Amino acid sequence: MWFKNLHIFRFLHPVTTSAEDLHEQLTKAIFQPCGKMDMESMGWVPPLGRDSESLVHAANKCIIFSARKEEKILPPSVVREFVNDKVEEIETQQMRRVRKREKDEIREEVLHDLVPRAFTRSTYLFAYIDITHGWLLVDTPSRKKAEELVTFLRTTIGSLPVVPPQIQQSPARIMTQWLIKENDCPIDLDLADACVLTDQEGAVVNCKRQDLLAEEIQGHLDAGKLVTRLALEWNDRLGLILDDELVIRRLHLLDLIQAQLNDANTETPAQRFDAEFAIMTGELASLIKRLFEVFGGENEEAYAKMR
Known part of the structure; x- marks a missing residue:
């Protein structure tokens, strides 16, 4: 389970949460699969996997936790092809040009039909809080994904005063x-x-x-x-x-x-x-x-x- 990448965030105040408190807070946003018309869903899952019920694991004054993000796979090219086929059918049968507003409505109908049938893929993000040193460490090479996890954690627990490290020299x-x-x-x-x-x-x-x-x-x-x-x-x-x-x-x-x-x-x-x-x-x-x-x-x- 070794982290392969590391985005570091510094807490602006001493960390006072415990593993038990964090588990309780994360239960507010336990992962749920995408709904019929949802394009994505994100929630907290046990870092030790399906055999565990705890949303956190603590050791060495550190607390590890994990988020799962599920996304519908629906490439824009696929949507565009269905829309173009429908537009061509209308223009051929009715001998008229389909305007932008109607094309937007067709696109919504296509999405309504395709989204429930789309395949899904899941990604997992792991992070841990180092209580002693006041760090939040996220395992991802992507700044965007690191910020996404930080934002989701902040939304879940209500407050998360963390910033990237500020260093004296370049x-x-x-x-x-x-x-x-x-x-x-x-x-x-x-x-x-x-x-x-x-x-x-x-x-x-x-x-x-x-x-x-x-x-x-x-x-x-x-x-x-x-x-x-x-x-x-x-x-x-x-x-x-x-x-x-x-x-x-x-x-x-x-x-x-x-x-x-x-x-x-x-x-x-x-x-x-x-x-x-x-x-x-x-x-x-x-x-x-x-x-x-x-x-x-x-x-x-x-x-x-x-x-």
């Missing part, structure tokens, strides 16, 4: 310095083999499976490009791609953590989930604190203005 400029030959990464962060370079005009260079200290990369940096994504390995424990908005992507385990997971004494899926969640939250807390540190720490004055 991550793009700091990461760029790490690639300049006379500057070194922090000792616990090793460069991997990928980065994205961007300039002020929007030109983008995507480098994969390359020596990031090679002359070719240095030439782009000398031309004024900044590092906006960088592949790193942290402490021989986690691999990741970090972007200039502190979004973590392609998070994966390195040998030390993999060995720790393999050594965990678990017999059931629930025990395995609990062990992985406890290890994951501890590792991610250390990683995030370290990233904040190398970028100059959090901007408490910025947070104060938001409260």
Whole structure:
């Protein structure tokens, strides 16, 4: 159940909720499948899966929860084809042109007929609250989906004072310095083999499976490009791609953590989930604190203005 991506949100006030309180609040919006004419439906589901009834799971002073979103699959091209066929039939039989207003009415009739018969697909979003550090962490590479979950959680519980992290120094400029030959990464962060370079005009260079200290990369940096994504390995424990908005992507385990997971004494899926969640939250807390540190720490004055 390890998170593969990480959008970080900072609570503006100390977190006081408990797992029991959050479960009770989430029951207000338990997932229900799409109705006959609904195009989508979203609700909370047990993070441990169908065999569990609890909408939350707690360990290591962290509370994990999960949302399910069901969407009807009805491509616009399909709707357009049905509408065009109906319009052509009317114009041929009645020898007249179908105007826009009538075409809109036909489209509504087509939707009324097709929506109940459309297939559905479901996606799941996992997130957890780190009570000790005051973070909400969402597992998705998409900013839009992260914001959607935050908005849905806020609507469910009534209030959710969270914001993206405010950092003292520009991550793009700091990461760029790490690639300049006379500057070194922090000792616990090793460069991997990928980065994205961007300039002020929007030109983008995507480098994969390359020596990031090679002359070719240095030439782009000398031309004024900044590092906006960088592949790193942290402490021989986690691999990741970090972007200039502190979004973590392609998070994966390195040998030390993999060995720790393999050594965990678990017999059931629930025990395995609990062990992985406890290890994951501890590792991610250390990683995030370290990233904040190398970028100059959090901007408490910025947070104060938001409260």
